[in-house]
Amino acid sequence: MPFRILIADDHAVIREGLKIILESQGSMTVVGEAINGRDALEKSLALKPDVIVMDITMPDMNGIEATRLIHGQLPSVRIIILSMHHSREHVFRAIQAGASAYLLKESAGTCVFAAVQTVMRGGSYFSEGVEPPPNMSQAGKKSRMPSPLESLSQREREVLQLVVEGNTSAEIAES
Secondary structure (H helix, E strand, O other): OOEEEEEEOOOHHHHHHHHHHHHOOOOEEEEEEEOOHHHHHHHHHHHOOOEEEEEOOOOOOOHHHHHHHHHHHOOOOEEEEEEOOOOHHHHHHHHHHOOOEEEEHHHHHHHHHHHHHHHHOOOOEEOOOOOOOOOEOOOOOEOOOOOHHHHOOHHHHHHHHHHHOOOOHHHHHHO
16 A cells, blocks of 8 residues: 655645655655645645655744644654755754654755655654754654743744744734
8 A cells, every 4th residue: 555645835846746756656645735834734634644745934834833733633644844944953843843854855856755765664864964953863763852842832832933924913813
């Protein structure tokens, strides 16, 4: 049975390209596409994919927050973060949110297939140019390292995300 994959990216060309790459292998099928983090959350709950390839920078909810929410509700789903950012902070936040892999967009075409296979075997995958966080053990398991965001409630993180997205106080209150 092929791995079921959800692709979440706000750029149609990226989604279409990843779909072609993944489905060309025969052992993977793209069951859905999401255009932002909220859409990814809704579709992951409805479709229950094996793997989500998630862009880190999307409107309406970023990939890290979407990963945190999806991982909390569907812990068996493997999430691969796709990003043009390779700072330690981005990688740390993605892994702490529940991601199993971190790929740079510049190398995604060549390594996304390997990343899917690795995370489905229970491993972690980092593309070239991405340094795994220091809290990753040799076996690829995450040790507990607190993040400053963990002190915020779920609702506080949602409000913070809306502020970061540039919403006004009135827009935040309405949502």
